[in-house]
Amino acid sequence: MPAESAPEADALSPVLIIIPTYNEVDNLERIITRVHEHNPQVHVLVADDNSPDGTGELADKLAAADKRIQVMHRAGKQGLGAAYIAGFKWGLEHGYQLLIEMDADGSHRPEDLPRMLKALEEQNADLVIGSRYVKGGKIVNWPLTRQFLSRGGNTYIHIVMGLKVRDVTAGYRIFRRGTLERLGLDTVESGGYIFQTDLTRRVSNLGMKIVEVPITFVEREIGVSKMNKNIMYESLWRATSWGVEDRIASLTGKRKKQRQS
Template sequence: MSVLVIIPTYNESENLEKIVSRVHAANPDVHVLVADDNSPDGTGKLADKLADKDERVKVMHRAGKEGLGKAYLAGFAWGIEHDYDVICEMDADGSHRPEDFPALLKALVEQDADLVLGSRYVPGGKTVGWPKRREILSKGGNTWVRLVTGMRLADATGGYRLFRRETLEKIDLASVASAGYTFQVDLAWRTVRSGLKVVEVPITFVERELGASKMSGNIVAEALWRTTVWGTKYRLKRLVGKK
């Protein structure tokens, strides 16, 4: 089974080499695709140096900062084009621990899942280093997502996940226009609505130690608003259909 781990980067020169090393320590057989959005701090050049030393490391240089969703969509397209069986989303900052990766991959195989979510909010999952306010915001956001979409997922907003290639091919990536926090909910919901199997595996989410977080309250608020609109439209369409 060929596996590609996509790591989007923007100003992650302090973290990149460490996270790639940890990925390969956890699973030496996986390939890593660094999707760099023309980082001013030289992350892209560092990625090239890593790729020169290790054929398991691939680099995608993007024109500029377009957001997490665009970077992942480009990475998905690259992974599908190169026939990887499994494609993984992982942050560069270490918050998604590569040490948890084998458990996610095991669940994908043994439970015959189409999508595996690394979940902070199922039994055994946890967050480390978060202020209480951020934890409340995250849990509240996931509760709201469940209410407005009907998805029975504990952590639909998390960004540590494994897709089968066939899953990505079935959920119409060409029509995805969401980004960031909303992007993760969008892909999970598309998978659920397609009748595919989603499994959640507990992970430990660790707050980044180096570099600056790209997350903000405005991003979360926009995501919740967009999710509400999606859920409302979906429910209205179902009601009209019943009539």
């Protein structure tokens, strides 16, 4: 079923998982199967960036066999952030109340999602982050150098931006509909992994509640990670710029005015 067609109204789940894909043909079916094994009620939107390996065609096949699956075919590789923004907008247009970010490669375990959903409701959160860096969180199969860079980057962002979130760059998230509607999605320009930091900052600056839930992050077994040094440098540069901008705004009272408006 193409993403342009809405699911039947009486079958609409309030929960939509958005899975961006680019060359994930070996991972896609297994992650969706795991999603529905542990969370049978949720819907899935595959946002494929015209993968040359046939991921989009596989997504169409899966959608044809399961009304809980939708597919968004995008013109080409435009970045993680752009895929999520497109998915968020589609989900909001079609009435979903909870919108979830999840990687296709299995690093975000569907088994952790019920605990995240429970925390959202019990703690009345606006955003729930599946966190590697709070007590109980852990990483499996990452080399020490990758762990050092990730932890170091998160610590730097945490300090320079004044955010209380421990895992600012985490990509496993649950947003309430109302949270996304307040973020100004049309003004989000960050496209790569810094997109996660950007949205965290926006939620925090609006005074909304962010809750971190410990998860087990598992490095992909199939395929190649999209992370590289350029992405890391861009993240640190943008985080520094935002940190300076937010501190100046705080000093001049602009943030207070924004919260009151």
